[in-house]
Amino acid sequence: MSELILAIPSKGRLQEQAAAFFADCGLPLTQDGGARLYSARIASQPDIEVRMLSAGEIARALRVGDVHVGIVGEDGLREADDDLARSILVKPLGFGRADLIVAVPQSWLDVSSMADLAEVAALHRARTGERLRVATKYLSQAQAFLDAHGVADYRLVESLGATEGAPAAGAAEIVIDITTTGATLAANHLRPLRDGLILSSQAQLAASRAASWSPAAHAAFARLMDVVEARGRAKAHRLLRVAPGPEGADPMIARANELGCKLASAAEGALLELYCPADKVFVVCAALQNLFGGAIGVFEADFLFERPNHAHDAFRAALSTLS
């Protein structure tokens, strides 16, 4: 019996990236064969059942509580779950980046801001008697953003396929869509508005408020998060092995602490071990060598376990407060 159900994307680039993420954490997914093609397991985490679902299905499953946690694009989750009423963003994963933006035809040289768009929509309605049509898959976020920016004279046209093509096809005047490089927009004679960024989205490890969180489910998720956080922390740090100088370890520890390092171990007569933020390694090494010019070795750790687990604690706190 699985205590915790984890949903991951079943196809496309997001599936590859999610699988790579777990493999990198030392939690490789092994897919069940045969009839259970769309489920998988993680060998070291027997309490977790992995379900492979389409991205849209994961957002829905989180909203209704069919799964406890899932990997999902923030854009899709916000759309399926209005204002994240029934889900919690636990950890941004750094992949699947895309911006949800407002884009207008390139030929609209007089429109560079949302304020311009509000005026042009009013003009459009006055001239044609109809509201400006906005093609989008993201109905609720589009409406909230347009309303907040005082664009009143618009109408949403739900697009299911290639949204960017809608203006050229005459099905809409402007679009609200996701973009990564902007190349598709440009190919469709569109450009984003200066202040038209609705959401800077990326893949998130998200949890459902609606799922039944038994103590065992919490324990399983805590174990998973310990590994995920330990891996993330290991990648962000380097282990320094430092020969203490004649004045002992204390002045070196003090200096390293000032520079944001953490002491791992300091046994009498042994090498001093420090964890150092990866982006400060050279600064710290130089500073320590200035105190005493002994040898310093720099190592990568596979995992760096540490309590408390802030990401998991924040999730527990969010779950216990009403949305």
Add this chain to the structure above:
Amino acid sequence: MNADQARAALRTALGAHAPVWLDPPILQPAAVYLELSGEDIRRRAFLIDDASHGALCLRPDMTVPVVRMAFDQPKLAPVVGYDGLVFRRQSPGSERESEFVQVGAEWLGDGPMEVATEAAIVRAALEGCRAAGVEPALKLGDVGVLAGFVAALGLEEPWPQRVLRALARPGGLAALRAEKPANFEDEGAGLAEALAGLTQEHAEAALRDMLAHARITAIGGRPVAEIAQRLRQRGRLAAAAPPSAAQYDLLDALTHIDSADGLERAGKLAESKALKNAAPAKAALERASARMAALRAGGALPSACSFAPGLGRTLAYYDGFVFELEAPALRERASLGGGGRYDGLARALWPANRAAPKALRAAGFALRPQRLAEAAP
């Protein structure tokens, strides 16, 4: 008095004014509301997607279906009454009703409407409440007063339009005031200033050339003429002075008036030095005062009566006088009904395949018998 008795009393009271009663279908095409009220209607109304009929909605009000039906009759009745259920989505936890009865009447016709008629409409609504045993609080407003003050500021285009649009949404005026002025480094600002110096014809030709050279395909259905015109206007906007701090303060003060002496207070504001040409503001206030005088002369004014020039400005529905009847004791559900003048909405509802009257006029109100019954002592 229970809700059924209140409903019957309202029908009798309004029957004296409305010889024709209409009973439109509960299911209405959603497109009509989407065009009139925008996407917000998705939050406020129950929408139904039907493969064979397109999107439908449970009517969220009676006015729109009744006016559409009245316009479909061979001869336009001057006053139509109605009595039926309407349906509104409410946010979870709200005390407001998602299904309730509206009894009301709409005055429709061609040509100007006298303030005496407008006063008679408010009086008919007051009579309705009293027939149901309730003495309501009356809050009066006039969207025309706000428009008159904006005209009186003496701003250069496009500022008057921008200010009016800002006033039409909650918090809009503060947002406009906080907006940074257009800067020469802004995208398109240089082009705008260059085109502002040309005639419309030359600006349009220059823009066409530019689009061709840059190989930009014009899509999105806007004529190049309009783009050129807006760019020129934007160039002038950089030149045209925005409203002064005193003018913003004046509009802010105006929209916050809501008191028994509201007309006098607005009258004092009309004397402000922040107005370049007070005439349009004074003309609008004169009309509002004449209406109030007509109401007072009829002896119909309740003791709790206030004038609030900001009332109804965010509804995008009314374009003249507007009023609300309230039972403050009901708190979140205090509104017993209301109404006002809506010529623009009526024009939008006139069937496209028939010649519209020259000067379509429309005003009316709807009351809620269930709340009247609750408010009755």
